[in-house]
Amino acid sequence: MAVTIRDVARESGVSISTVSRALASPEQVAEATRIHVQATAARMGYRPNRNARSLITGRSGSIGLVVPDLENPFFGSVCKGVQARARAAGYTVFVADTDEDPTVESEIARSLIKQVDGVILCSPRTTDDEIRALTTETPLVLANRRLDGVPSIIFDNGGGLVAVMRHLIALGHRRVAYAGGPRASWSNAQRAAAFRVFADEQVHGELELIDLGNFPPYFEGGVQAADLAVASGATAVVGYNDLVALGILDRLRQRGLSAPEDMSVTGFDNVAVSTFVRPNLTTVDLPRQQMGRMSVDALLDLVLRDSQASTNESMPEQAADAASGVLQELAVDLMVRQSTGVPSGPGGRGATHQLLDAGV
């Protein structure tokens, strides 16, 4: 049998309450007693029963994390960040994998609710309404997705895409294609939108942008997109993510084309493998672990506020605003590597202009 607080109390000759206080709120107990009790507890190897504690405090000391696919290194990174920060704050983490299935997502989240203080939904595939419903049942924060009124941690997808486009334009590209991700993906919507509005808000009259359509966000999707990119006459193709970009690179090579000479290629994510291939992939680095850490911070803010709200009614307004439905956007970095370069059509940059003029 495990050693309980009762055993420690008997052994050290004080009451249960004193033991509890000596360990949980040391300032309330005389120094001599405190030291004695703490020593006894340590000697006996006492560890409070978390269930009993949770039962009375109403807090479990753990949080839930729901991700679509643990096998995907992207979520592995986020998960690592979440785990590290939670542990530092004395919380443990339940992890659930939805296998990319939107329907099991909310079901899993609901099954977690009862045993956690709050939930982080990372890249959820379910609907806005469903997420909002969940919000009424538990403290919840969104990672890699934005929803008004729900604390959300997102990457600056638009900024990342703009950085990519500027880079390509600076190199001389005037005909650029976008190989999109899944239609239902929130990240893809962000990136595709930034791609589309780019021509409008910039003053590049001669810039031609081609949307190649939606592809599976894997290597195979890129393979598929590569041929369309070549046929489009683009000199550069922006992949939805690194995997797609790698697929494009591979298919190009297979067709005897080389990057960046015949086609510049970019990705998104900066997964480790993007430096393992030749040419190294120019891509946008996303601070994934930081997203995990910030999600935990936001969630713990929420949890803390909730628990205070019931006892302490005087809360500064701006503090409430600061975290209730707040949006935090993480800056991203363009990593310029080998897969992008000056377009080398016949005659170089001038020829590209000609090509455009000819309406090809």
Next chain:
Amino acid sequence: MAVTIRDVARESGVSISTVSRALASPEQVAEATRIHVQATAARMGYRPNRNARSLITGRSGSIGLVVPDLENPFFGSVCKGVQARARAAGYTVFVADTDEDPTVESEIARSLIKQVDGVILCSPRTTDDEIRALTTETPLVLANRRLDGVPSIIFDNGGGLVAVMRHLIALGHRRVAYAGGPRASWSNAQRAAAFRVFADEQVHGELELIDLGNFPPYFEGGVQAADLAVASGATAVVGYNDLVALGILDRLRQRGLSAPEDMSVTGFDNVAVSTFVRPNLTTVDLPRQQMGRMSVDALLDLVLRDSQASTNESMPEQAADAASGVLQELAVDLMVRQSTGVPSGPGGRGATHQLLDAGV
């Protein structure tokens, strides 16, 4: 406030006990009552408080999983398998990341013990003694490491390495190098041992095996090993894992050598990226998710047995043997791809023999 069993009891006009039974052990309650109570509970959205339940039953319905690095896709896969199987069995999973630090490993495991029914240690970096100590405190199973007396799920590392060697020998290689992983790695010990004994138990008098030493199990480790491999005069190099193999491939290309013409290269793990590079990597596929699933099965066996042991003393002997300290070895598959081929030294295979004869 959440709805408790008391509310349901009052609402449906029965006692607390009846509600509890109607939901947990329906066969003990009259059909009419059962239906009525279940309906009322469902209507009120009643969910049992897991803490209260755990407090009295002593079981938490969750298990702990400790891994060295969540960002490593290898552990992501195992984790996914664990998560899936646990969920199917009605268990939830705590995940902890030790950041490859052996000292925090047991500390983390201990902090989990109090809130889980059992623990899975995946690729633990700590000592045998420490693991054994943990065994006395909680049901525990080992994934990707073997320890006598502790249920262990491992890959057939030796078999995998033998398959690789046979493949290389069949291609005509007679001088093969091994680029090892970390000295402290259990997997590496297995593979290195298999590599060393290979020459002895096989009858390949002319076979020369070169141990290049230990390298970090990452891309950079492979880069480092590549030059040594070239200098050793080997025609094939076996990497500790895929990342090392990829590093070797990259460094070879950088030096103007090509695989498999100038050097055959193999890996271990079959991570997704091994098919993203050219040449595709010949490697050993490890059923990682299955390792996760089997770990859960083994752990749940253990948990179930423990809880029965206290009540029911009559247990068949062989059943106890079957899972108490049992070792389960998962078969692995050689995936032959593009990075291995016939050695093409000057004059082909014959020349290799000459080379060996010359003592080079």
Next chain:
DNA sequence: CGAAACAATGAAAAGGTTTGCAGAATGGCG
């Protein structure tokens, strides 16, 4: 018809902890 077995339900204890409240002890100050 009576007794015994059985099915269904309720009362109550138990599980380990936190915490409000009250009592005791100590010290300071008038």
Next chain:
DNA sequence: CGCCATTCTGCAAACCTTTTCATTGTTTCG
């Protein structure tokens, strides 16, 4: 010297559920 304030400690309730035991009512069989 006496009173009050302060500090420390203990008692007991509360958290929500499961489970044992007892009770009631019903059925079956001798």
